[in-house]
Amino acid sequence: MKSFGIVILLSLSLLAGGCASVKIPPKLTPAERDLVQATKIHAVVGVQTDEYPVYSNKLADALRRTGLFDEVALIDDLQREPDLIATVEKHVYGAPGIPVFALLTFGVIPSSAEETHGYVFSLRPARTGAAPVLLDVRYSGKTTLGWVALLMNLSTQRTIKDPYKTDRLNDTLKAAIAKRAGEIQALIPGDGGGGGRAGR
Numbered sequence: 001m002k003s004f005g006i007v008i009l010l011s012l013s014l015l016a017g018g019c020a021s022v023k024i025p026p027k028l029t030p031a032e033r034d035l036v037q038a039t040k041i042h043a044v045v046g047v048q049t050d051e052y053p054v055y056s057n058k059l060a061d062a063l064r065r066t067g068l069f070d071e072v073a074l075i076d077d078l079q080r081e082p083d084l085i086a087t088v089e090k091h092v093y094g095a096p097g098i099p100v101f102a103l104l105t106f107g108v109i110p111s112s113a114e115e116t117h118g119y120v121f122s123l124r125p126a127r128t129g130a131a132p133v134l135l136d137v138r139y140s141g142k143t144t145l146g147w148v149a150l151l152m153n154l155s156t157q158r159t160i161k162d163p164y165k166t167d168r169l170n171d172t173l174k175a176a177i178a179k180r181a182g183e184i185q186a187l188i189p190g191d192g193g194g195g196g197r198a199g200r
Contacts, residue, residue: 021149021158022115023141025172032175039178041068043188046075046082046126055088058164059121066174068181082126083188090120092138110146117141117163119173125187133183137176 028036045063050056056074063086064072075082094115116138124132144152152158163169177184 019145019147019149020160021144021152022117022160022163023139023143023157024159024163024166024168025139026157027168028171028175032178035178036068036171036174039068039174039181041070041177041181041185043069043083043185044078044080045069045072045084045086045123046078047072047086048075048088050088050091052091055091059086059088059119062119062164062170062173065170066177068174068177084123084184085126087122087124087132088120089122089134092116092118092120094143110144110148112142112144114140115143117169123184123187125189127189128187130187133180133187135176135180137173139172 047056047060047063060072060074063069069084071078072086075085094113094117117140118136118138120134120136120138122132122134124130149160153160159166159168
């Protein structure tokens with residue numbers, strides 16, 4: 001009897017959890033896309049390991065995926081000295097909880113929660129005491145579990161995927177960095193801020 005209850009609970013979880021709708025950031029404007037394409041920051045970035053490594057690992061992966069830096073890795077994994085140190089400044093995570101109604105009704109009654117996604121981190125020079133550049137790249141939106149999510153995901157502003165694995169969030173991160181490229185490049189000793197952007 002106990003095993004039967006576990007099977008039912010797992011089945012409910014799969015049915016409800018398999019139908020999710022998560023908000024994603026808007027597409028970049030043409031001006032933002034042009035800015036990103038024209039930006040290249042010639043620096044090796046070392047990501048400082050956070051007390052909860054999942055956050056620093058996620059940041060390292062996201063910065064690497066932008067393609068805006070010469071190299072990005074956790075500090076311990078770098079083969080050379082970094083130019084910039086990236087530090088997680090705030091832990092950003094979704095809303096914890098159990099989607100009770102979606103589970104108990106096979107997803108017929110949806111469960112929703114407001115969630116925040118993104119990154120809050122700083123970039124500072126590895127060899128000088130200059131003030132860091134803080135980047136707050138967060139957005140909030142409602143996440144819904146249940147069959148209605150299938151319809152919600154017809155919108156281009158929503159996805160069934162993990163938002164951290166979408167191009168849309170990575171594009172948002174790219175644009176945020178590109179807008180601060182001059183400040184970031186100025187942190188690199190000997191550069192003076194002159195190489196933050198390269199022509200397309």
